[in-house]
Amino acid sequence: MQHSVVVVDDHILIAEALTGIIEKFRRYKVLYEAENGKMLIDKFQQAVNIPDIVLVDINMPVMDGFETATWLTQNHPGIRILALSMQDEEETLIKMIRCGAKGYLLKNVHPTELEKALDALVDKGYYYPDWIAHKVLMSLSNEKETTTATKIQLNDREMDFLRYAATELTYKEIAEKMFCSPRTVESYRDNLFEKFGLKTRVGLVMYALRNGLIKL
Structure with missing residues (x-):
């Protein structure tokens, strides 16, 4: 069975290159290309144009990747x-996750990783870069996971930081929101890294989402 794909990218050469690559993958076929989210919505007026997967560029005119992902999710x-x-950047990835993206891929990757990402979306429901903590991905893929997250005690300030960490705010901006210094924010981050055994902000957010500590 082939899965249908649509490529949304305002750079025509890149869109055509992606289409050419995907068409070589056994499991996938490209329905069409769109230059931005608005053009995609117009295409969706016909049911035959609704795909299984949408590849969305983040930086586009008229309607960017964040807006497009939000519309698709809704x-x-x-x-x-x-x-x-x-x-x-972690902030960009987190924002796309909040908008509903189930995968994130850099444009300079090898075609084999693109195919791997598509396969993961179909088979597992998600695909994230290798720099996201391995432990987080393992917890995401294990539906019968018994977590100890709820047994770990977090104080109010750590919970506040955790909620802000799930936004696109920088650490400096989080410090301003929490009325403290950036160094103090870093200490909250490091404490949570240690408590959950994680190493990245994205890993922390994904772990918190998975275990119901925060909601988007």
């Missing part, structure tokens, strides 16, 4: 969204 929650970007 109107077609069954579609798997794979975000495409040249950026690997």
Whole structure:
């Protein structure tokens, strides 16, 4: 069975290159390309144009990747969204996750990783970069996980930081929101890393989401 894919990217050459690569994958076929989210919505007026997977560039004119992912999540929650970007900033990834993306891929990856990402979206329901903590991905893929997260005691300030960490705010901006110094915010972060055995902000957020400590 082949899964249908749509590529949304305002760079025509990149979109066509992605289409050419995906068409070589046995499990996938590209329905069409769109230059931004608005064009995608217009295409969706016809049911035959609704795919299984949408590859969404983050930086686009008219309607960017964040807006596009949000619209897809609200109107077609069954579609798997794979975000495409040249950026690997944690804030950007977290924001895309909040908008409903189930995967995140850098544009400079090898075609084999693109196929791996598509396969993961279909088979597991998600795909995230290798720099996300391995332990987090393991917990996401284990539906019968028995977690100790609820047994770990967090104080009010740590919970406040955890909620802010799940936004696109920088650590400096989080410090301003919490009326403390950036160094204090870093101490909250490091304490949570130690308590949960994690190493990245994204890993921390994904772990917190998985275990119901925070909600998007």
